[in-house]
Amino acid sequence: MPPKKRGKNESSAKAPASTQSAPQQRPDWPAFQPLLAESDLSLQEVLPNQIVTVPNFWTATLCRTFVSFLSALPLTTTPGKPKRGDALRVNDRFQIDDPAFAERLWSATALKNLVLGAIEGGDLGLTDAQRRELWGGEVIGLNPNIRIYRYSKGQFFDQHYDDFNNVNIPGSPPIHARTTWTLLLYLTSPATGCLGGETVFYPEPSKKKSKEAPPGPFVVDLEVGLALLHRHGADCMLHEGREVLEGEKWVIRSDLCVKR
Numbered sequence: 001m002p003p004k005k006r007g008k009n010e011s012s013a014k015a016p017a018s019t020q021s022a023p024q025q026r027p028d029w030p031a032f033q034p035l036l037a038e039s040d041l042s043l044q045e046v047l048p049n050q051i052v053t054v055p056n057f058w059t060a061t062l063c064r065t066f067v068s069f070l071s072a073l074p075l076t077t078t079p080g081k082p083k084r085g086d087a088l089r090v091n092d093r094f095q096i097d098d099p100a101f102a103e104r105l106w107s108a109t110a111l112k113n114l115v116l117g118a119i120e121g122g123d124l125g126l127t128d129a130q131r132r133e134l135w136g137g138e139v140i141g142l143n144p145n146i147r148i149y150r151y152s153k154g155q156f157f158d159q160h161y162d163d164f165n166n167v168n169i170p171g172s173p174p175i176h177a178r179t180t181w182t183l184l185l186y187l188t189s190p191a192t193g194c195l196g197g198e199t200v201f202y203p204e205p206s207k208k209k210s211k212e213a214p215p216g217p218f219v220v221d222l223e224v225g226l227a228l229l230h231r232h233g234a235d236c237m238l239h240e241g242r243e244v245l246e247g248e249k250w251v252i253r254s255d256l257c258v259k260r
């Protein structure tokens with residue numbers, strides 16, 4: 001896998017629920033209210049083929065509701081010393097296998113219709129074939145493995161690559177799927193007192209255009225309610241979550257899944 005050769009990987013969130021010790025109770029997540037109308041949302045391809053965002057995917061009110069709900073969850077601080085080959089990250093996190101929440105985040109928001117190109121003016125104007133190419137296959141939903149991150153002052157996620165995972169989406173019959181893009185949903189920003197914590201991507205210099213100056217880092221500033229999707233697996237860009245300088249950064253993480 002190229003990511004292994006090029007640098008650190010995110011530490012594994014891969015253990016299937018069946019191999020974890022005690023099954024965790026799934027949180028009684030708040031309702032997704034209020035949300036903007038689908039017609040007010042659109043995909044933005046901010047870095048061609050690599051990063052797509054949805055500004056205002058969640059409203060500031062919904063983000064605030066979630067931050068106060070998530071604050072009561074039993075978050076654990078990641079160990080400061082990563083396993084060999086894993087990126088150093090220092091944050092507090094909560095991880096749960098919750099297919100119902102993943103399905104709600106996919107279908108009860110605009111995400112499904114945006115990604116599948118079902119919202120007029122909201123998608124990237126792609127043909128079906130281009131859409132498959134972009135997302136890496138036929139997108140069927142989100143990874144049930146939901147991760148919540150809280151970074152307080154001084155915490156960060158060092159440079160790494162996100163690898164893909166094979167997952168099974170429960171149902172009858174269950175669907176065998178593979179993750180292709182990372183989803184990060186930012187709940188905080190400078191507007192809520194969080195400074196720093198930007199997600200920074202390091203595009204690789206193009207092999208064909210070796211005479212051109214290498215591309216500089218691509219910085220995504222935190223924005224309340226912004227959903228960010230970035231390609232992962234073999235074509236993942238090196239990236240990091242910069243140190244939080246003030247306040248708290250809260251993120252909900254999942255991944256786009258395609259049929260395998």
Ligand SMILES: O=C(O)CCC(=O)C(=O)O
Pocket residue numbers: 010149157162182184197198199239240241242251253
């Ligand atoms: O928190 C961030 O900005 C980045 C998180 C990340 O890279 C990851 O979850 O793999």
Ligand SMILES: [Fe+2]
Pocket residue numbers: 010160161162182239
């Ligand atoms: Fe990552």
